[in-house]
Amino acid sequence: MSLVTKGIGLAKKAKHRFQDQIRERTPVYLSPVRRIERVATEERICAMTFDDGPCRLPANPDHFRGKPLTLVLAETLERYGAKGTFDVVGDTSHNYPDKAGKHGSASWGGVAYDHYPDFKKDDQGGVVHCPELVKRLLAGGHEITSHTYSHILFGWKPLVYGRRKFLSGLDPVVQDLKKLHGAMEKGWGYPIRLSRPPHYVDGIKGGFSSYDAYALMGYQYMAASFDGAGWLPLASYEAEVEATWKPMEKILLEDPDYFRGQIIFQKDGYNMARRSPIADGLAKQLQLLTDHGYKVLTVSELMERSPFRDALPDSEVGAAARRLLGHGWCVAFQDNTLRPDTVLTRGSLAMLAFGCETVRQRIRLVRSGRAPFRDMAPRHPYAAAAVLADETGALRSENGRFRPDAPVTAPELRRFLETRLGRSCGDVPFPITHGQFFLLADRLLSSRQ
Numbered sequence: 001m002s003l004v005t006k007g008i009g010l011a012k013k014a015k016h017r018f019q020d021q022i023r024e025r026t027p028v029y030l031s032p033v034r035r036i037e038r039v040a041t042e043e044r045i046c047a048m049t050f051d052d053g054p055c056r057l058p059a060n061p062d063h064f065r066g067k068p069l070t071l072v073l074a075e076t077l078e079r080y081g082a083k084g085t086f087d088v089v090g091d092t093s094h095n096y097p098d099k100a101g102k103h104g105s106a107s108w109g110g111v112a113y114d115h116y117p118d119f120k121k122d123d124q125g126g127v128v129h130c131p132e133l134v135k136r137l138l139a140g141g142h143e144i145t146s147h148t149y150s151h152i153l154f155g156w157k158p159l160v161y162g163r164r165k166f167l168s169g170l171d172p173v174v175q176d177l178k179k180l181h182g183a184m185e186k187g188w189g190y191p192i193r194l195s196r197p198p199h200y201v202d203g204i205k206g207g208f209s210s211y212d213a214y215a216l217m218g219y220q221y222m223a224a225s226f227d228g229a230g231w232l233p234l235a236s237y238e239a240e241v242e243a244t245w246k247p248m249e250k251i252l253l254e255d256p257d258y259f260r261g262q263i264i265f266q267k268d269g270y271n272m273a274r275r276s277p278i279a280d281g282l283a284k285q286l287q288l289l290t291d292h293g294y295k296v297l298t299v300s301e302l303m304e305r306s307p308f309r310d311a312l313p314d315s316e317v318g319a320a321a322r323r324l325l326g327h328g329w330c331v332a333f334q335d336n337t338l339r340p341d342t343v344l345t346r347g348s349l350a351m352l353a354f355g356c357e358t359v360r361q362r363i364r365l366v367r368s369g370r371a372p373f374r375d376m377a378p379r380h381p382y383a384a385a386a387v388l389a390d391e392t393g394a395l396r397s398e399n400g401r402f403r404p405d406a407p408v409t410a411p412e413l414r415r416f417l418e419t420r421l422g423r424s425c426g427d428v429p430f431p432i433t434h435g436q437f438f439l440l441a442d443r444l445l446s447s448r449q
Contacts (some may be wrong), residue, residue, distance in 0.1 A: 338435070393419050
C-alpha cells in the first residue's frame with residue numbers, strides 16, 4: 001500500500017471518528033428528510049448502491065470482453081436474482097477548466113472538480129451520454145437515484161477536498177438536482193426519490209444543508225452502513241478485489257445476521273488507481289450473501305419492507321408510525337429513528353404535525369434572519385412548524401415564547417388534537433412519549449375514516 005493510499009485511509013478514519021464525536025454531541029431533531037443508512041428487519045435482506053455511473057468504459061483490467069462496466073455490474077446482479085441501486089450523475093463534461101490530479105490520490109479525476117468516468121473522458125459516463133445503459137438498468141429492475149447532475153460539492157470540505165470548487169448556495173444545489181431529475185423524467189418518465197450528496201458533503205453556504213435541498217426536492221437522503229471498499233487503491237488489483245469480499249466473509253462467519261437491513265456502498269466507476277475491483281469482486285460478494293440466505297433489494301424496496309432504523313415494521317409502534325408517515329406526518333428523526341420512548345415536547349409535536357408542510361417557510365425564515373419567537377432562533381429545526389402551530393391555534397405561544405423543549409401537557413394535547421384532527425382523547429399518561437402519541441394519533445385518524 002502506497003503512502004498516499006495510507007494517508008487517504010487514515011484521513012477517512014480520522015474523518016469518521018470526528019463525525020462520530022460530532023454526532024454524539026449534536027441534538028437530533030425530527031425531519032421530513034431522513035438519512036437512510038440501514039433499517040430494522042428480521043429478514044435477511046439488504047441493498048447495494050453503486051455511485052458515479054453509468055460508465056460506458058470497460059472494467060480495468062477488462063475480463064469481460066469490452067463490456068461497459070455498468071453492464072457488467074447489472075448482469076452480475078441479475079445472475080444472483082439481485083437488484084442494485086445505481087446512484088448516477090448527469091454529465092461532468094462542463095466541469096472545466098481543470099487539470100488532472102495525481103494518480104492514486106483523492107484528486108485523481110480532477111483538481112477543481114470531479115470528472116466521471118475519468119479526466120477528459122466525461123463523454124463516456126453519466127446519463128446524458130449513456131442513455132442505453134440507463135435503459136438497460138431500468139429494464140433489469142434496478143433503481144436509479146441521484147448523485148447530482150454535475151457531481152460538484154455542495155460546500156467546502158477542507159480535510160480531503162480543500163482545493164475543490166463547490167456550489168455557492170442552496171439555489172444552485174437545488175438547480176443541479178432538478179437538472180438530473182428533469183433528465184430522468186423527460187428521457188424515461190422515471191421519478192427519482194433518493195439522493196446522496198457528492199462525497200457526503202452536507203453543509204451548504206447560507207446556513208443550509210443537503211437536508212434542506214432534499215426537502216425541497218421531496219427526496220430522502222440515501223446513505224450507507226457498510227463500505228464495499230472498491231474505491232481504495234491497494235498494492236495490487238488482486239488485493240483490491242479481495243478487499244471487496246474478504247471482510248464480508250469474515251463478518252458473516254461471525255454473525256450471519258449482520259447485514260440484515262444494511263445498505264452497502266460500491267462504485268460504478270474506477271478507483272483512485274483507475275481500476276475497477278468491484279467488477280470481479282461483486283460476484284464473490286453476492287455468492288456470500290446468497291449462501292447465507294440474503295436477498296439483495298433496491299433501497300426503495302428495502303424501505304418499503306421496513307421504513308425505520310429502530311422499529312420493526314410489524315411492531316405496534318412501527319406500524320402506527322408508518323401509517324402516520326403515509327398521512328404526511330413527520331414521525332422520524334433525521335437519523336431515521338422513531339425513538340418511541342422520547343418524551344413528546346411542544347416543539348416535537350408541532351414538527352410531527354406540520355413539519356412536512358413548512359419546508360419553504362423554513363427556507364424563508366432562515367434567510368430572513370428574524371427569530372419567530374423570543375426562545376427560538378430562525379435556524380431552529382422546528383421554528384417554521386412552531387409558527388404554523390401557533391397561527392392555527394394548535395399550540396399557542398405565550399408572551400412571545402413557544403417553549404419548544406417543554407413537555408406537552410394534557411390540556412395542550414387535547415386542544416391540539418381537537419384543532420388538528422377534530423378529535424379529543426381520553427385519559428393519557430403524562431408526560432406522553434412519541435410512541436404513545438403515535439398509537440393515539442393513529443387510533444384517532446383511523447376512527448375518522
